[in-house]
Structure formats: C-alpha cells, structure tokens
Amino acid sequence: MTNTQVTLVQIDNYGPWTVTPEPRREADLQTLQSRLYADISQFVGNRNGYTFFTRFDNMIAVTNGLSFEDHALLQESVGNRYPVSLSLGVATGTTPAQALSDATERIQDAGSAQDKDRRECLEGRTIDDGHRTPDDVQIAHFDVINATGNYTDELNAFDSFIEIEQGYAELMRHMRRAHDSLSFFVGGDNIIVTCPDLGYAEYEEAIAHVEEAVDVRLQVGVGRGEHAHDAGFAAKHALETCRADGTRVELEWDH
Numbered sequence: 001m002t003n004t005q006v007t008l009v010q011i012d013n014y015g016p017w018t019v020t021p022e023p024r025r026e027a028d029l030q031t032l033q034s035r036l037y038a039d040i041s042q043f044v045g046n047r048n049g050y051t052f053f054t055r056f057d058n059m060i061a062v063t064n065g066l067s068f069e070d071h072a073l074l075q076e077s078v079g080n081r082y083p084v085s086l087s088l089g090v091a092t093g094t095t096p097a098q099a100l101s102d103a104t105e106r107i108q109d110a111g112s113a114q115d116k117d118r119r120e121c122l123e124g125r126t127i128d129d130g131h132r133t134p135d136d137v138q139i140a141h142f143d144v145i146n147a148t149g150n151y152t153d154e155l156n157a158f159d160s161f162i163e164i165e166q167g168y169a170e171l172m173r174h175m176r177r178a179h180d181s182l183s184f185f186v187g188g189d190n191i192i193v194t195c196p197d198l199g200y201a202e203y204e205e206a207i208a209h210v211e212e213a214v215d216v217r218l219q220v221g222v223g224r225g226e227h228a229h230d231a232g233f234a235a236k237h238a239l240e241t242c243r244a245d246g247t248r249v250e251l252e253w254d255h
C-alpha cells in the first residue's frame with residue numbers, strides 16, 4: 001500500500017514582500033521564483049524526491065526519504081541565500097491528497113501565509129528510517145500522444161499551449177476528484193501524477209475521460225518505488241514501452 005510523504009513549501013509573507021515598500025519589478029520576481037524552485041528541486045532531487053513548482057509561492061514536493069533534519073537544512077540554506085524564508089508542512093498518508101491536506105493544515109495552524117510573525121515554521125512528521133517499502137510511492141507519467149505532430153508542428157505556439165493546458169486541467173481535476181491524486185504539469189506535454197494504489201482500469205478510465213471532455217489523447221507509464229525518483233524513473237521506462245508498442249497504459253510492475 002502506498003505511503004506518500006508530501007511537503008507543502010510556502011514562502012513566508014511573500015505577498016506583502018512583493019509590494020514593499022512599493023511593487024517590485026515583475027521580471028525580478030519571476031527570476032527569484034524560478035531560482036528558488038530550481039534550488040529546492042535540486043536539494044530534494046539529490047535526496048530522491050520530486051518538487052513541483054505549482055503556484056511558485058506554494059510548492060508541493062514528494063519527499064519520501066527526506067528526514068525532518070533535511071527539511072530544516074533546506075530552510076536554513078534558503079534563509080541564508082534568499083531575501084525570503086520558507087515554512088514547511090510535512091505529512092504522510094495512503095493517498096497523496098490526504099497527505100497534502102494534513103501538511104497544509106499543519107502550516108495553516110501555525111499562522112497565515114501573510115502573517116509577518118510566522119517565519120520558518122517546520123511542522124508535521126516524516127517516515128522513519130526502516131519503515132520505508134518499495135511500494136510507498138506510485139508515480140504516473142502522462143504525455144500527449146504525438147504532441148509534436150498534432151500541435152507543435154501544426155499550430156502556433158500559443159494555441160498548442162492552450163490544447164496541452166486543457167488536457168492538463170481536465171486530468172488534474174479528474175485525478176483529484178476520483179482518485180485523491182495530485183497532478184503537475186512539468187513542461188512540454190508532460191504531466192506527472194502522484195497516486196495511491198491504482199491499476200489499469202483507473203488509468204484507462206482517466207485517459208478516456210480526458211479524450212471525451214477535451215479531445216486530448218494521452219498515454220501513461222506508471223511506476224512504484226521507495227522514493228519519487230525510483231517510482232518516476234520506472235514510470236518513464238513504462239512510458240517508453242507505450243511509445244514502442246502503441247499502448248495507452250503501461251504499469252512497470254506488470255512486466
């Protein structure tokens with residue numbers, strides 16, 4: 001059974017900071033946000049986790065394998081190098097949506113995102129060493145079938161983007177509502193979803209739902225692992241099997 005460890009990363013009091021003492025240049029905010037995301041992604045990725053930029057001021061990470069001390073080190077390192085600080089809420093659960101909801105509650109209980117006295121709080125709990133299993137994380141890696149031929153080489157870049165985003169929006173809502181899963185756009189035509197224990201039927205149904213709703217055709221590779229990296233890497237290999245065999249759903253452990 002999955003046991004996903006999810007961390008909510010929230011920049012402390014960021015809204016007020018962006019307009020104090022007067023609104024800051026937008027390009028500088030965009031640069032800060034993307035550099036901060038890159039740093040967090042690298043820190044978490046070096047410990048086999050995945051980080052998703054989400055809204056940039058709130059990021060969501062799958063952090064199986066990261067301890068409480070790792071989380072504190074991330075806060076210290078960012079605090080030393082950036083003009084903003086981070087609060088972190090971490091929780092575990094049999095579904096990623098449940099874990100995120102618990103992690104969010106911990107941060108909300110510590111104070112508002114715009115409370116100037118809430119700084120660098122670290123709340124929640126992690127999975128202890130010795131309690132991890134190779135089935136803790138399930139990652140589904142979706143992509144749009146032949147996005148290059150259907151969109152990138154056919155439509156202008158913005159209209160291609162609209163089509164891809166429509167597919168993402170529909171999949172994200174469906175996976176959240178029907179399967180307590182969290183979906184993230186990761187660039188190009190790719191969507192990575194952190195899921196509880198799901199099988200062929202659920203993935204086939206999700207793909208059919210998106211095709212019917214917005215006419216975007218998806219394929220998916222799914223992997224399991226002790227960490228996001230192991231599960232995600234297995235998912236990428238399964239997706240390669242979809243591409244090679246023309247199948248829509250491949251579960252890495254079924255081979």
Ligand SMILES: Nc1nc2c(ncn2[C@@H]2O[C@H](COP(=O)(O)OP(=O)(O)OP(=O)(O)O)[C@@H](O)[C@H]2O)c(=O)[nH]1
Nearest residue numbers: 143144145146147148149186187188189190236243
């Ligand atoms: N983040 C991420 N992006 C990827 C990955 N693979 C491909 N992409 C992105 O997706 C874009 C399209 O590549 P493909 O998905 O291989 O192309 P396609 O035309 O859809 O072809 P098929 O997937 O074989 O149907 C690339 O330009 C990348 O931006 C991946 O593993 N991770």
